Amino acid sequence: MQRHEVTLTVNGRTSTVSVEPRKLLVDVLREDLGLSGAHIGCEHGVCGTCTVLRDGRSIRSCTTFAVQVDGAEIRTVEGLADGAELHPLQDEFWDKQGLQCGFCTPGMLMRACEIVEQKPDVSREEVREGIASNLCRCTGYQFITDAVCAAAARMHSGSSETSGAQA
Numbered sequence: 001m002q003r004h005e006v007t008l009t010v011n012g013r014t015s016t017v018s019v020e021p022r023k024l025l026v027d028v029l030r031e032d033l034g035l036s037g038a039h040i041g042c043e044h045g046v047c048g049t050c051t052v053l054r055d056g057r058s059i060r061s062c063t064t065f066a067v068q069v070d071g072a073e074i075r076t077v078e079g080l081a082d083g084a085e086l087h088p089l090q091d092e093f094w095d096k097q098g099l100q101c102g103f104c105t106p107g108m109l110m111r112a113c114e115i116v117e118q119k120p121d122v123s124r125e126e127v128r129e130g131i132a133s134n135l136c137r138c139t140g141y142q143f144i145t146d147a148v149c150a151a152a153a154r155m156h157s158g159s160s161e162t163s164g165a166q167a
Helices: 023-032 088-095 105-118 126-131 142-157
Strands: 005-012 014-018 051-054 059-060 072-074
Touching: 005 023, 005 142, 014 023, 051 142, 059 105, 088 142, 105 126, 105 142, 126 142
Parallel strands: 005 072
Antiparallel strands: 005 014, 051 059, 051 072
16 A cells, blocks of 8 residues: 655654555554544544644544644644643633543543633633534533633633642
């Protein structure tokens, strides 16, 4: 099978991988780069557990071929925290109980990251609409909405205070 060299920058680190044309981005992240945060759920791009950011925009890594992201900047959930310091979204998800089983959490965090970075003063309705593309069977979305709104307020105000979560 023919292989292609793909160079991508993931969470600030540039890597080149040799892939078959049919290899999915989620598989490159998990198998080749050791980043297991993007989960494989439905394998059809419907559930959102595989959501990552490509050049600042959310994509489904389970339906994106690795060759399609050659030269792109990819951001995964592993790139949110700054060492031991949680990103405000991670901190608020913890504090507001925006996660339960945790399976959807990485994808939900990345979708929320895109939402608050594009619109720091996002409304509750905009958050609900924005995260509707990611499925969660546990929380009913209320606590996730609370967490995203609290994180957006912190990020917008420039506050680095944590809301009580431990790293």
